[in-house]
Amino acid sequence: MANVKKTFDQGVLEIVLNRPDRLNALNADMLFELAEAVNEAKRDSSIRAVLLYGEGTGFCAGGDLKDFGMDETNVTEVKEFLQKGHEAVLGLYHMEKPTIAAIHGPAVGAGSNLAFACDMIIAEETASFSEIFAKVGALPDLGGLYFLPQKIGMHKAAELIFTGKMLSANTALDYGLINEVVAAGRSREKGKELAISLANGPTRALGLAKSILHQAPYSSLERILEMEALGQASIFQTEDFKEGKKAFNEKRSPIFHGY
Secondary structure, eight states: OOSEEEEEETTEEEEEEOOGGGTTOBOHHHHHHHHHHHHHHHHOTTOOEEEEEESTTOSBOSBOSSOOSSOTTOHHHHHHHHHHHHHHHHHHHHOSSOEEEEEOSEEETHHHHHHHTSSEEEEETTOEEEOGGGGGTOOOOTTHHHHHHHHHOHHHHHHHHHHOOEEEHHHHHHHTSOSEEEOTTOHHHHHHHHHHHHHTSOHHHHHHHHHHHHHGGGSOHHHHHHHHHHHHHHHTTSHHHHHHHHHHHTTSOOOOOOO
8 A cells, every 4th residue: 555645636736645544654665655746746847736635534643653664773764764754845845836735633743844844734623733752752853943933933933842732723823833724524625625726826936936935034135126026037938927917908817827
């Protein structure tokens, strides 16, 4: 059985974590397959948005503490294991296409950070989030020490990381960690609707906006203005901008093709 399932529909690649008997806990095989799926999404121009979901009763329980699929007493193997996870996280974060996580049940430890690597998060009322690492004597990984202070500030990030406290979906929404809370059983459906909508958008413009957004917290206004101007000059040459301009003048909805 594949540890990661993929389906492609209407411009959206749906990547599904598929170890439901282990609450989709991450082992070496799953991280390898996940990185491969994310790399496919990056390379394939027909894929214009990504939806990440977990099979079974929850999104992801983090690393599989019962069996990582590698020797955790071997420093080299631990590093290689995490580097495969980094490939997936960096791919989701830097991919110049929208990425959406649909969350039900637990998204904890590395599972929560995998979700935070995505651009938008739709969570069910049943969802919960935790940087649980401290409770097992470990250090946050897969980007937790980057995403948390960026999203909620240093003090709240320290609180969540040091205590490993569990957040409900509504609290995570109040913190600004996720975008929307939906009824139980609706996250995948709502996430797919959003992904299809974004896949029908001007992919290159969205991708470039994403790239600049990620640099904004660490750049000056002057630098971001320069990047916007250079980017806009490039986007004005795309067929999607030409279509958008034409549709605006013709008072109709544009039909974008992603180039």
